[in-house]
Amino acid sequence: MNTRPNAWIEPLGHMLDGLGIAMCLFDTQDQTVAWNDTFLRYFPEHEGHVFVGEHYRHNLRRFYLSRLGAEEMAHIDEYIEAGIARHRHQAQPYVFTHSGRELLVSSLPIDGVGRLRLWRLHQDVQQEQAPIMPLPAGSGSPLSLLDRVPNGLMLCDATGRITWVNAAFAHMYRLRDPQAAVGATLAQVFHAAWSRVNAPDADACTQGLQTLGEMLRFTGAPFELTLPGPRYCRVVARPDGAGACLYAHLDITELKRQQALLARAEAAARASAALLERESAILQTTLQTMDQGVAMVNAEGRVEFCNQRVFTLLDLPPEVLQNRPHVEDVIRYQRAQGEFDGLPPEAIAHFQPAGGAPIPPLVVRRRPNGRILEIRSLPVQGGGMLRTFTDVTERHAHQQHMEYLASHDGLTGLLNRSKFMECMGAEVALARRMQSRFAVLYLDLDGFKPINDTHGHAAGDQVLVHVARTLRHVARASDFVARLGGDEFAVLLRGIDRREQALALAQRLSGVLAQPWQIQAQEQALLVCIGASIGLAMYPEHGEDPEALLASADRAMYLSKTGQRAGSLARPLPPRGTP
Template identity: 45%
Template sequence: MHPRPDREAERLSALHALGILDTPPEAHFDAVCRLARTLFRVPYAWISLVDADRLWCKAASGIAFGPTDRDAAFCNHAILSDAPLMVEDATHDPRFRDVALVTGEAGVRFYAGIPLMLRPGLALGTLCLADTVPRRLSGDETARLSDLTDVVVAQLRHYEASVTSQTEALRRRASEEALAFANGNLMLAEQMARIGHWRIDLASGVVTWSDEVCRMHGRAPGDPVAGIEEAIGYFHPEDRGRVATLVAEAREHKQGFSFKARIVREDGDVRVIVSHGICQQDEAGAAVALFGSAQDVTEIDRAEAELRASTALLDATLEHMDQGLVMVDEAGIVRVCNERAIALLDLPRDLMRARPTFDDVRRHQIAQDDFSRCDAPLRDQVAHGPLTTHPHTYERERPNGTVLEIRTVPLPTGGAVRTYTDVTARKVADAQLAHMARHDALTGLPNRALFRESLDRRLAALRRHGGTCGVLCLDLDAFKAVNDTLGHSAGDALLREVAGRIRAALRQEDLPARLGGDEFAILLGGEAGADSAAATAERLVASLREPVDLGGREATIGVSIGIALAPEHGLDGDTLLKRADLALYRAKSEGRNTYRLFAAAMDRAAKERHRLEIDLRLALQRGEFSLHYQPVFDLAEGRVAAVEALLRWNHSARGPLGPAAFLALAEETGLIASLGEWVLRSALRDARALPPGMRVVVNVAGGQLRQAGLVAIVRAALAAAGQAPARLELDIAEGAVAEESGRLAELAALGIGLAFDDFGAGASSLGALQRLPFGRIKLDRALSACAACPESAGLLRAVVGLGRALGREVTAKGVETEAQLAGLREAGCTGAQGFLLGRPVPFCELVPMLGGAVTRPGTRRSRSA
């Protein structure tokens, strides 16, 4: 059995006393559930009451409940405290992942429940939200859900007050019926109120109170007041004059009266009573007495006040919603229209004050907006279709450029709720991200993903219909020298100039792309043959050999081009690009600044690659690999927050090799798995000597991410090194993210950090950022370079702002100048690494760098300084 609240018996007694269990549906509870679904845009909302062994659903929207065992319900946990219960993903919570709501047809992942606290410590049930996707509520959303919970609690207290009143009325009725046999005068009181009665003898001034009236005034039964002045004296000073006047007028005019007023007991307790009186006359018509009843309505009055306050709170919530909301009843009359809806739809206030029909509002919108761009079915639905046939959502752009997401939800009782959400900023951001995902941030050219999509489509059409196709692979000559001598800012400027010259040398139907670094590719449009491809290559060689002015310094580069043609050299994208790449390497090996067409003799390059593969397979056995470490700085605290492990190969014949020389080959051959495990274990072993709290960063390639046993390998490496999971951060490159198979969530569950590496290199995806458990975004060096370029600074701020809006920390890579570091700080980056802050060094040389702190762009000081 699961835990129970401390005051379980008292809680159950209070619940059963309400008499609400197993009662028919009630409109006000159902309305709260429907409103909760609309406000929080969730598929399910319900109000549950937790009995001794079962969960009973008082109201629900979007979901139907059968008999539910208490121990198998979310709500049984929600009532254990006064605080809300928030479950962001039930499939990861051992308390709930096996319950029917999660594993069954409802597919609940997210749950939020706030206890219905009748009194402190007595939670009778919960107001619940549920969704089929993981999510969390903001502070404002949690507050709004609490406001709705207050509405439900007010209804329960109204139940309690009514039950109390009914119970008391029944008790008093029985007493009065028993007393009726002994005293006929009580019949009149029974007919009037059946609560408590009083009598004022007008001749003597004697006041008679029933026992109940005595109790109302805090006096002992049978101890009435001495006279009318004393009775009037019990009323609150603000009510006393009004009551005295009513009594005097009743006596004078021989008429009845009714009033609601406050009385103040001797102990200071203030009660609210309702009194009805009549003037009793003798046979001659003379007034002889005032006779009446009194009812203590304090609890009812208090419950009604709470309900009014809750209603006012609900009204305030509606008026301050970010969404526009319109509620239409079954007759088509607009019953609710908040301020946001009036503003978003430019509705005239005079029209809305007149309680218009929804058709009136619709006609106003049709006259105001241009629907010509909508497709015919949507245009017909907006202009003529019924509002309440089925739930539906569509988008509409208003004349002022605002894009509204319009969602309609029918109400079971008739009518519907329609919400209007301004999604203009989201649409702009989506368009920007979609462009970024398919275009290179530095040059604006299509990126590798878009180029490959276009090539695959072209080859598919060629296979179906015949024809030819040409691919050119370009690699800049002497570009590295420009980067090394003039810096990466100059290199970026050069790449932008190269992109412009490539565009100028091509026809409109040709598609250029930047694949990464100084690598470009071109898909020739139309029918492509050897002659036309060669002519294009010659134009490119001639254009790119011309000197480039880089801020007063002239740079001269060239380009090597490889050409492959389909169907002659292959009919699939991989083959065609591989052979164009082989031709490119031939052009480089034969003097550069030229082009070559693929030929079968170029297979010699493939043989050389095979020899390198053999060396790579033996390198681990021979102990030829080592790790260098580069510091990663926390810009806010000015300290080294992490060190990134970078692999080096000490080749027996070729000397030291960076990862660019062999990692791609390791992935292609499957050696990346054993090589990556060696890096992970070595880095964690070195991390034992790092200061407490400093992370070690290890890069994970796509081939590793595809490993079925990767999570177990990471867990074992942490255990072997005796390191806590928080010590480790894994950098996942953009290219690898596209291949992830769900293992990122498993890795995150270990407690290690995950970073989205090389963000902006070309495969960025908003969907990946939202869907995958990254805690950090590491910007591609091309984006970092934008920090020093005024014309690109806006793009950098947008990317950093996007990351922060998604709750990710943002670290910049490749920081090489003080101007870049200053720009990155201004853009909001939280971390940075690069040659300016520290070059990769062996671990033994790293220790002097760990005490450094960033005091200004480009400088460091020791922690003790």
């Protein structure tokens, strides 16, 4: 402390140091009178420079020199004059930042002395407290200055009786006026504060009284009290060595609230960590037991993780996937095992994230062991991807079977009508593009019904199967052969340029069908000769679309049928050994 001989200033400065409040006293001529240690702590630029009698102007100059940038420095004199004017007339506290601290500054005029400037950390004054107000003109008692201090202050004599408290103390302990505390002990004031609330917290009150009993007997370490509200205060004792003692009551409610929030956040974090652990255990189990292979490839192309199923689906020995191998190393191993034999290089490019080619989200490939794998690649945030492997062999087979059933005749295995029309559509498009021709034969069996009627449906079925086989045999592999329904068939002859070629084939068909062959009907061997009426249509002259072509061939068949009624015949074979 540096003071002129003003007896009250020195203890005041120390007390304010104890409360973390900086002070600097100026006389009526704005010259420095005294300052405390906290002042030098908050304004280190004055250390070793400030002196008694120094004008506030020089103090301000040092302050601005320590914080102005080069551009603003040109205005330093204006700032200083404004600062002096503010100092003389300041009525309300304000906040500013200095040396990384947010400070609240009050300027209090003191009659006959000058002005006292007080600074404290702004965060402390966020708490509920008696506000720092300027002194009304005429109140010159040094102790009354302490009513402006935001924390509670209490002076006790050697017997522990209160001799003085400030306004903030009265506010904290719900006293009408600070005088009401004088003569009582802190325990009595504390108890009275609790007894004045509607629903007192008996535990907090009892606990507080116990604490007071312990702590006041041996003044020493700071202690905490819970006040109605609840509000929390930290009590710090400063004995004067002669029996009296100053107690500062710091409001730490906000601190407590933040501690409680922190504790809750920590508890929540601990709970979610436990939950995460449990979920990750479930995830691990699921991943290891699931039917799909799952592999995680990181942004560098390394296999970070893969489940057991990947080993079995890809026939990979565990050591290949140990130590986070690069995908390219795994592919090299697979290639050496013949995994990709027969596949074009571009077909495996997608397995290599580093290959440069975009990775298709879905690839289906047949493994050398015949199994079909569906491989999905899903990019993940931050690079890398999640790859899943699903064995779709059965699903694929089932799908193919379903597609076969939907496009083929169940009895003969030939294409059905709708598939035949689809094939003819494709052929029309091709022929149109290539300017080529093709032929369609429409066949209707002659006299088929009597076979059914005489020898039964099973015999008729055998005839239909035989006809289908014959058609398939006579037509080329590239031709489309269909059963349109009942005893009607159709053949699309591809690459036929001339009508005569088609006619020749139709005749050949007729001839082959007409040859007798043997079927088994109702445990009886039958010799069957079947006739067929055949209509012919050529693309494009008889129709330019599938429907027109088929209708044209149908008409031609009808004409042929009405012109010749050869019919079909089934007669029993002579017994074995008969010539």
